Amino acid sequence: MRDKKSTLLYRWFDQVWNNSNEDAIEQMMTSDAHFQGIDDSLPKGAAGFRAFFKLFNTQFHDIRIDVEEVVSEDDMETARTVIYATHAGTGKPVVVPGLCMIRVDSGKIAEAWNSYDFASVDAQVG
Template sequence: MSYLENIEAWFKKVWVDQDLDGIEDSFTHPDAAGGLQGLSLSPEDFRELVPAMRALFNDPKVTTLRAEETGDWLWMLVQVTGISAQDGRDLSFTGQVAMRFEGDKIAEAYNHFDFISFFEQIGALPEETIALCLSGEQLQP
């Protein structure tokens, strides 16, 4: 199985099917995943992140837009779609991952997802959050 096939199967198993037992089996060591700003994700952290995110949106699908395997590295640009749990609206946001493998397991992972867009779409942030912040506006609770 290629690294791409491996990770596409992992996205489906963990994020779509919510089989959280698939998390630990995919990493060489507990701190292999990171890159979410301010977060270094251990498998235990993923066990909390997946249900928290899934409570906010339903019917997730992860589609590979671009991918490149070179040596023991995989880079991916993905599109995540789903339905808002709050109001039933369609959601769509992108993410990028870079992963280094040892055998068929992830040894390092660097993730960056457009959570600002995601949180705008579910109403947790105002529309045009980045433009507001760039214009000097302060987001107030």
């Protein structure tokens, strides 16, 4: 049986997002990490992700990300997740399913690929 709680991705979503621990970003992501599927205009690495984290938290409140499953092999992990949040502009709840895949280097996220159904947010908030 797999233990998803022992994976870096589980700890990432739990600490960074569910516990709103911004300092955990630098603890779990390299300073030069590359990430796909989020704002491409942001700098790379932990500093760039911190900027994304702050921006996301202005657009959504009461963020909770459930990690439904994690598959881990060698230096790669993939998590199937669901984001639950409140849209800041309308106050309406949103549910956004997605996937995140990472490459781990020295215990930290070195690369990440994100695929979330944010197109559905427009329909959810009207």
